Amino acid sequence: xxxxxxxxxxxxEPLLDDFTYWFDRSEALLANPDLDVISPEERQDLLQRLxxxxxxxxTAKLLxxxxxxxxxVDVQVMAPWHALLMxxxxxxxxxxxxxxxx
Numbered sequence: 001x002x003x004x005x006x007x008x009x010x011x012x013e014p015l016l017d018d019f020t021y022w023f024d025r026s027e028a029l030l031a032n033p034d035l036d037v038i039s040p041e042e043r044q045d046l047l048q049r050l051x052x053x054x055x056x057x058x059t060a061k062l063l064x065x066x067x068x069x070x071x072x073v074d075v076q077v078m079a080p081w082h083a084l085l086m087x088x089x090x091x092x093x094x095x096x097x098x099x100x101x102x
Contacts, residue, residue: 009069016064016073019057019081023050026088029095037094046088053081 027050029035030043038046060073 005068005070008072012064012072013069015078016057016061019078019085020054020061022085022088023054023057023081026050026085026092027054029088029092032095035091035095037098038091046084046091049084050088053084057081 027047030047030050035043056077060077063071064073
């Protein structure tokens with residue numbers, strides 16, 4: 001059982017930290033006033049979804065820590081976080097490509 005808890009800590013803790021880092025980076029990208037590859041409505045929608053996902057990750061981290069790092073997070077919970085990050089990454093790539101063309 002201790003090996004499982006240690007493995008969970010080694011895998012889940014950095015993964016949750018990565019989600020936090022990339023959500024913050026995505027939020028910074030969307031705050032860029034020069035970002036013109038999406039509409040203001042799309043930007044607002046993404047910012048709202050990022051805010052929700054950030055709160056979910058914070059809650060997961062809190063529960064993980066309060067449980068003594070023995071409680072995991074279902075993959076089905078993390079899948080939308082990953083999809084959101086991929087969506088933000090695609091926007092970032094479009095933005096950088098457009099900047100290179102200018």
